[in-house]
Amino acid sequence: MRFSESEPLQPNPTIAGPSSKGLDSFLSSNGHTTATNGNGFVSYGNGASSNGVVEKHGKSALATVNLPGHLLYEDSNVDREEFVRLLLQSLRDVGYIESAATLEAESGYSMEEPEVKRFKEYVMSGMWTNAQDALLRLGIVDEDHLWDAKFLINKQKYLELLEAQQTTDALHVLRTELASSSPDPTQLHTLSSLIMCTEPEDIRQRAGWDGASGQSRKQLLLDLHRFIPASVMIPQRRFLTLLQQAHEDQLRRCIYHNTPLESTPFSLFSDHECNKDGFPGVTTTVLLGHADEVWNVEWSHDGSYLASGSKDKSAIIWYMGSDSKWEAHLILKDHQFPVHSLAWSLDDSKLLTGAEHHIKLWNTKTGSCLRTMEDHTETVTALSWLPDGSGFISGALDRRIIQWDIEGRKTLAWDATDIRVTDLAVTPDLTRVVTVGMHAPTSTDSSSRASRGTPGDTANANGSSASINAPLAPENRCIIYHLSTRQVESSIKLDGELTSVKISQDSRYALINHSPDEIQLWDLRLGRLARKFTGQRQGRHIIRSCFGGIDGSFVVSGSEDGNVYVWHRETGSLLEILSGHGEGSVNSVAWNPRNEQMFASCSDDHSIRIWEAPTQEMGLDVPNHADYPVSYSVKGKGKTRQVDGEGEDA
Incomplete structure (x- = not known):
């Protein structure tokens, strides 16, 4: 926003445009040669201050720069005023007060109107009546937003009065101000119960509030930002928020990114990009212990153990030692049937x-x-x-x-249930159970549909339903239940057999293996298909896929062609087709929960393969994933012995 008329600027504004004088012109002032002091600061020979503002009689002589148009660049869509105001906020936040004042004078823009500054001061000083009066002048158009903002201010006022043990005044605020602006009767009841507290510490603890001398007033301003137009009161650290959003977006788009956010370098000068050297695309260990097809693998939560289930009617718990040497920890043979x-x-x-x-x-x-x-x-x-x-x-x-x-x-x-369950998963937030399976309607269902004239029934030449006595084709469905009530939240009909389901750590997405040859990512919040992953082969066998990497940024699946397929979750791009298993299907994959650069796969070839990122010691041909070293686990632990599937029960 421009300065108001009550705050006049220096006369004789300068008309500015693209620079044509170059660096030499920048390093001179009024004909005097300038020199740096070795620290990057410019020293002027005419008495100018170090920030480049020429001082005359102790006052700034900067003229306002008038630029054509309102965009930052002619070919951009960034508003110049918004950009400058965010710069002003950032400069002040980090302590460059004089630089902010110079930019404000030269640009003619102020960060915020004086009314906004006064409103913030009223809140931070606990001048609640003044704060509410100023709130009315901050451009809140939505009446509900205005009431919500008033409620937050009155709530802070009420809690501070209780903390100061001014119970009578607090009760007055509760009855006359909070009761009239409360958006939620339950919340009002909770606040009223605080009247019974006799100690300030009890009030703070029960209200989840740190008191007038804590950070509560700053938090109040943050909460009020939701209701006050951002163009009037800029959200705190807005420039930093935009930069962080840009960084996160770069990480999402980086198809091989697989390191934690806090350890990922962030430069403003260049976009983030990872090569695939850190991707676990090399087999470092082959575990041989089963005598038949291996159908499933699952990591322990601490990432040190791997369980495998096989058609040979056994399960094996493998242990990875600190030196990355694997051994069969336990062989569990007491099964009458294959372990799936x-x-x-x-x-x-x-x-x-x-x-x-x-x-x-x-x-x-x-x-x-x-x-x-x-x-x-x-x-x-x-x-x-x-x-x-x-x-x-x-x-x-x-x-x-x-x-x-x-x-x-x-x-x-x-x-x-309405389906023969082929897989299920509980969401990490403990709210839903997501099931997949097949529903085979009976002939009774078919007759019932025909009698109701269900669309899709066909009629023969005599006008009767041709399918009235025939069973309907099986329906493959994903059914989502509310865990606590066990009621169906949604039931989604899908074409093709559904063999497995995995849930993302944020409980929002379900990854469903779908025959033929497709993996689907469903958004549970919106109830719609978010993305498909294709390329692998699945037609006859149960294939179990999974999320992998940092924040589940990869999707990994086995395939009936004996390969492991890896996609970038955000874009759906197929990143890797990893070979190495023998003939038959790769049935299941599982990503190590403690090591972002390790996952396991199991196959009809009786083996389990551990995939890791290559190291310099391996001397591997990374691009082709060839010539990898293979170590076989043959040494048992305790009473366990394992050689080619033979061993004792632990």
Whole structure:
């Protein structure tokens, strides 16, 4: 915003445009040669100050620069006034007060109107009546926003009066000001209950508020920014926010980025870009211990152990030592059927295995089977520990979902689901259960639909429904349940078989393996398909994909062609096709939760491969991922012995 007429600027404004005089002109002033002092500051021979402002009689003689148009550059869409005002805010924030004053004088723009400055002073000084009067002059158009802003101010006023033990005045504010502006009766009830507190510390603790002498008034200003137009009162550190957003966007677009944000260098001079040297595209270890196809792998939460389940009716817990040497920690053989489902408890002390309709609970230190559960009547396809550690949940082809406690005792059997569950996952925020599977309507369903004239039914020449006595084609669905109520939130019909589902750490996205040859990313918040990942082969087998890398920035999947496929999650770009497994399908992949540069894959070739980023010691041909060293685990631990799948139970 321009200075108001009450604050006149120096006369004789300078008309400015693109510079044509060059560096030599910049380094001279009134014919006097300038020289630097070795620290980058310019020393003038005519008495000019170090910031380049010529002083006459102790007053600034800077003239306002009038530039054509209102854009920062002719070919940009950035408003010059907004840019300068953000610069003014940033300069003042970091302490360049004189530089900000110079820019303000030369540009003719002020960071904020005087009324905004006074409003901030009123809030920081606790002058609540003045603050409310000033609030009315800050351009809030929405009436609801005005009431919400008033409520926040009155709430602060009320809490400070209670803290000062001025209970009568606080009660007056509660009745006359808060009650009339409260957007939420529940919140008003909570505030009124604070009247009973006798100690200031009790008030602060119960209100989650740090007091008048803390940061609460600064926080109030931050909260008020939501209701006051940003063009009137610029949000705090706005320039820094824009820079951070740019950095985060660069990281999202960097297809091989795989390092934490806090350890990623950020330069304003160049865009961020990673090469693929840090990507785990090289096999460093091949684990051989199973005698048949390996169907599933899962990492422990501490990233030190890897569980594998196989068609050979065993599960193996592998251990990675501090020197990255692998060994078979335990071989769990007490299964009557192939092992297809695995799940670690939150503290990694227990492991669940699913084999047909049996669920077994194992002690991961001793290898002893703690309990066997046979409540399901068909194949158990999914096992998932609850994120709060209170127990686990299972799903099966018998259309049943069962909840269990940490000891393996059944606590709750859900009503029959609409699908034969092929996989399920609990969201990390403990709000939803996402299931996938197949619903096969019966002939009764078909007759019912025909009698209702359901669209899509066809009629024969006599006018009767041709499908009235025939079963409908199976429907593949993703059904999302609210965990606490077990009610269906949404049911999404999908074409093709659905074999696995994984949930992102922010609980927003579901990654669903979809046959044929497709992986889908669903936005659970918006209830829509966000992205597809294609290239891998899946038609007949169960393939389990996963998120991987920092913030789940990669999507990884096995394939029936024996390769591992990796995509960039944000763009959907196929980054890598990793070969190395033998004939047959790569059935499952799992990313190490503690090491962003390591994941595992398992295959019909009886092996498990550990993929890591190459190091200089490996001497690998990184671009082609060829000639990798392979180490085989043959040494057991304790009573465990493992050589080509042969060994004792621990």
